[in-house]
Amino acid sequence: MSQGRPPLRTIQRTFAVLDVLWTVDGAGPTEVAEQMDLPKSTVYEYLRALASTGYVVQADGKYRISYKFLSMGGRMRQRNRLFQIAKPELRKVAMETGELVNLNIEERSKSIIVHQEEGDQSLNLGTYPGMETPLHSHAAGKVLLAHLPEDVLERILDGHLEQVTDETITDPATLRTELDQIRDQGYAVDWDQQVPGMGVVSVPILIDGRLFGSIGVVCPTGRLEDTSYQNDLVRKIRETANTITVNYKYGN
Template identity: 50%
Template sequence: MERTSPPLRTVARAFEVIELLWELNGATLAEVTRRMDLPKSTVHDYLRTLEMVGYITRIGETYQLSYRFLTTGGRLRNRSRFFQTARPVVRRLADETGEVASIGVEEDGECVILHAMRGEKSLELGIYPGLRVPLHAHATGKVLLAHLPEAYAEETIFSDGLAAVTDHTITDVNRMKRELSAIREQGYAADWDEQILGMGTVSVPIVIEDDLVGSISVSGPTGRVEDDDYRAELLKGVREAANTIMVGYQYGH
């Protein structure tokens, strides 16, 4: 869908306030007014309205985002058939590998982490539900990108070029397309240091009756994932988990 300027500027500005409060981790009326370059009375109206509907709270003079966003996100996720089917499988995969297991979906040209669980030997790698990452910079996203319609990928991903997240991110479009072709042929993606320095990931797509549902991944320290034998062991577990999810998705209730 072509994106144009929002017809309701007030709605767009309300979300600008939300994003600013997130960026600042809470702010006073004066701070928001200064950053948005709007009249103080206008900013106050936005803040009071968002407070009244419950999406921000005020402690003293400081406004901050409320946990209503968590409520909304949790409800949305729990409606997902993919999440409901994959949740116990992700837990088991994390237990079996000891690493971070996660599932992802594509939305608006990005990879969104829908669920993640940590195993007993995993490190804190910054993977959490709701995390949005570029499709091209992470194995979890690459397997999604490899199975998206070509015209959509061209318009949404490749037309603006590929941004570097780290020094190891692939930014050359032709090189990325060759890698995506290899991913389709081999049925999985692997990367290390492309999204987060020190992190490697192995990922498999969840494709059911030619429809891309999502992807499932295991992430760990680069030093472990770079090892061929260990990566093959992880890949075996991820593939088994993907098969379990696909069967459950098709035939579960």
């Protein structure tokens, strides 16, 4: 297909219907049609087609997204070698620190949580595998951002950098300076930039110089401001990243 040809409108509309169903948590054809400013008959055909695939279910006159998406996401994750190798290592960190520990990757210029493990004193932030956040808004994303190819980094920095909280760095020059520092020191630490009161310390997972993901430990800002505690976390997740790297390269 020619790169200059616009995407198929039917495909775009299909996913727009799914977005509406997700946003309103289930709706009938009339409500979806109003949300999309389309004829009810057109929307009904889309909903009927989606229901035939199993990705949408219908009950009591309403359509909602089915758990088939959860099944697909679960299968995707199980196929991911990094997830398989990192999962037990992240569990160890969560048990030893009591904190929330995440495995993150970059996709579509976003930070995506692939897996998370909770410790006995974890913050309850409502995060979940598959959740996406701006790369520039927390340490686990900035570690990824710091190791992206230069052309990709330039495109992201030249785009809109969302002001998530009052502390989020959105100035490209300031952010680039921080990314240079992250590359030099091998880790990132920040707080209050994605969620007020939340701090993150993170290291990259680099295998033969190639970025695979990042490990992030999430904890209250007050705990992370303690330099000694911060250093302990950095040491621990550096060791964890090294273990994951070795097991990925040489394990079965």
